[in-house]
Amino acid sequence: QVQLVESGGGVVQPGTSLRLSCAASGFTFSTYTMYWIRQAPGKGLEWVASISYDGIYKYYADSVRDRFTISRDNSKNTLYLQMNSLRAEDTAVHYCAKALLVGATGAFDIWGQGTMLTVSS
């Protein structure tokens, strides 16, 4: 079945780096725009970053631009989020999600279970 499984979360100190991964299965990963979306404890949803199906076009929220890098390896059906200079305000459940439509930005029809990142000294 169509599935996204995130990994890589944990507890880290401010200023450090971490890489999240999202393994995709059950669909043609290389044809879909992919996303990272996060949710701080008890808060709403915040879009973090997007990457086009071919990895060429990347977009970031202002809150993470210049610190986070989204990438993908279509040969491994895996999405990544490299997070540098982490801050306490990055503490959140991080979800990867798939675009509903091939080659388009829009709604997110498949979500992973989420991986928790806690940034604390």
Next chain:
Amino acid sequence: DIQMTQSPSSVSASVGDRVTITCRASQGISSWLAWYQQKAGKAPKLLIYSISTLQSGVPSRFSGSGSGTDFTLTISNLQPEDFATYFCQQAHSFPLTFGGGTKVEIK
């Protein structure tokens, strides 16, 4: 950035009730509007996209409407499994943004 303002932030309702949630965009977003349901400790689930298109497998008691900047999610005949938090989202332009959420609670 396009701001998405959802109301109410919470609503108490009973099984069988009709619940209406509204979402207002700070500028026109054409048909780039989606609704999600999130239950505690779970990932969000897509309910509706393109304002009113029901995602596969979503019960027909959920419906969406609106245009321009004002949109509505309606849950008819509220069921026990519908008690959750609902979010709207615009996909018209980056940054993609969500409404603040509406928690549907049991009266």
